[in-house]
């Protein structure tokens with residue numbers, strides 16, 4: 001049954017203080033909750049009290065010390081209903097739970113030998129009966145008791161206020177968090193943990209003790225996370241004026257975790273893959289992920305914790321804003337353009353697909369069956385783009401006034417997306433009425449641009465139309481307010497812009513870029529004194545999450561690619577050019593011709609590669625071909641043909657490899673990094689281009705595998721080692737590939753996070769044997785179905801990155817995925833549900849494949865014990 005935004009009711013009771021006492025044992029845990037409750041004077045509800053609770057064994061229940069008789073309450077699998085409660089009372093609840101058997105990784109569970117929690121969104125109800133909703137905020141005091149030898153470290157939110165050793169080999173620690181918080185921000189950790197420690201002086205003079213807790217073996221992998229944390233704390237002070245508000249900040253790494261990390265107040269819990277790193281074991285991308293996620297969780301302290309969400313429909317209030325904040329942080333720490341390209345790529349290849357699929361929902365959804373299914377690219381990444389557009393519309397200064405007002409006005413409150421937008425409006429005076437549709441309308445708008453140049457009048461006119469396709473429950477869309485950043489490119493560079501009817505912008509001397517505001521289904525923008533026919537440079541910096549349609553000629557794309565001022569547009573032009581060439585190759589293949597690649601494209605790539613004045617990271621991104629899954633997504637309307645896509649892409653890859661072989665070799669040689677490894681932009685850029693060159697060289701000639709083998713043997717960091725291994729495993733002979741993979745396993749079998757990369761790499765290996773390899777790896781000692789990182793690496797790796805083999809004509813790839821989903825359905829529904837994603841796209845493929853995909857969804861739909869998580873995705877995918 002679905003929950004609706006429309007049905008929101010404020011809580012009938014508040015819990016002003018929450019006292020929890022945990023007694024942790026190997027075969028059970030007891031939780032004693034003392035809840036200081038108070039009726040909400042504004043509520044018109046009756047005087048019964050319903051508390052959420054799942055998988056709990058109730059042991060005692062009392063109000064103000066008086067045990068309740070059996071007829072005074074009722075228990076269901078959703079919670080506890082107390083028929084009558086006073087205006088103000090202390091409710092005492094004793095429950096027993098089984099964390100050691102909790103495979104859902106939600107609530108209190110065990111990972112390796114430690115206890116840990118994950119409560120967002122609705123996991124706290126698996127710990128005790130509670131008003132498990134974010135608009136009930138409470139001051140928590142938590143007492144943890146456990147065996148001292150096994151669990152020397154006992155952590156919760158806030159400050160440790162009491163510690164004692166008990167006679168029986170057990171010990172007890174009490175924590176108090178002075179900041180009222182909703183239950184989803186509660187955390188508890190108990191284990192044999194070790195830490196590194198550092199300090200941060202806040203701008204207001206507070207000395208904060210920073211600790212990262214890990215297993216002893218991982219102590220050497222914490223420094224980068226610590227550095228990232230300190231940078232994040234400083235950045236949030238400088239850019240947003242936000243200061244940390246307690247004397248301690250703890251991070252804990254756990255191996256079994258459904259998502260990346262969790263922003264529990266002062267006790268962030270991280271998937272170990274998102275916090276641990278070292279040059280020997282972690283790639284550049286891994287280092288960047290750690291930096292970004294540490295920052296993301298830290299930034300939540302204000303955008304999420306101090307100001308939280310009223311209900312889960314408002315999830316993007318904290319997630320969209322926080323992703324925007326972490327993206328800007330990453331842009332400031334590394335290369336801004338490369339970060340923007342990476343984010344736009346994720347959006348276009350995955351979020352647009354979500355927006356066009358059966359699970360499409362607005363940034364602020366209107367209903368859900370299982371909230372875990374709405375931790376999506378739409379809520380996170382599109383939500384961040386919506387905040388970015390507000391930043392663009394207001395300008396940096398007014399945006400900062402808006403965020404100051406938002407934090408000041410709502411500190412300590414649980415609020416809505418509307419409250420955020422209103423603060424932005426109030427602080428800036430900008431009317432965001434129409435802009436609000438970004439929160440309520442699902443689907444990706446299509447912006448179509450046509451132009452006309454009147455040489456005589458030196459007038460250039462852009463005609464811009466917008467539309468948005470229907471999505472489930474939303475057949476008709478209203479026009480959006482879309483900021484379209486643009487410029488005009490002439491022969492000698494970008495032209496000064498003079499929009500008709502607008503005074504020239506006095507403030508900016510360099511007026512070659514502007515933001516057009518699209519608000520109508522069709523609009524005209526007229527530029528005066530345009531002395532030559534320009535090439536429009538559109539959607540600069542990816543200024544809005546829209547599809548853009550303009551009929552560029554290949555020559556125009558080459559011009560943008562080589563000369564436009566905007567890095568994003570240059571990259572995008574290279575992508576569009578590749579897409580256009582790929583289209584042509586597909587046509588040739590369909591007509592039974594030998595593919596021939598337009599030399600215009602190949603020459604443009606070769607000169608790009610030879611231009612040493614450019615940022616090597618951006619060059620690498622420009623020369624990376626679109627993925628097969630993105631190409632399938634683009635072909636969805638006609639029904640994607642996976643084999644055709646694969647053959648066309650291979651043909652282009654080979655042509656590009658061979659045409660520019662000497663340039664690849666030169667790029668490979670010149671971008672070697674001689675300095676000791678550091679995850680800094682300059683080195684990352686060099687390695688990125690070097691490893692892409694290695695890949696293309698192996699595509700050009702089999703003998704270049706020797707370069708990869710030499711690089712593999714000499715590598716002193718994981719970036720270079722894994723890149724070489726990937727090339728050998730994808731392009732080498734069977735024997736070369738087996739030898740390298742075996743030697744890698746022998747070297748790294750002791751390090752689970754490294755082995756995940758080994759699993760993921762193999763999941764993407766080409767050839768008929770791919771599925772058999774993945775199946776046999778599931779029986780490998782290194783695999784563990786209970787560990788989400790391993791499942792993601794191998795199973796999601798295969799279904800998402802091995803398009804051709806996942807979409808085998810016999811349907812065996814789909815059957816395999818469905819089998820794994822079936823196994824995880826009851827054990828870990830969140831992961832099972834996420835694995836479904838590729839199958840939900842069944843309508844995008846040719847009917848022969850689409851029907852086979854659909855058949856697996858139907859098989860899953862018929863399972864007797866279907867979890868709500870899987871049910872929601874499967875049933876929505878099958879709806880017509």
Ligand code: ARG
Pocket residue numbers: 120121258259260261262263296297319372375830
């Ligand atoms: N709030 C966390 C973050 O954005 C994600 C937690 C998601 N948990 C879940 N069960 N879906 O970092």
Ligand code: ZN
Pocket residue numbers: 296300318319322
């Ligand atoms: Zn988040």
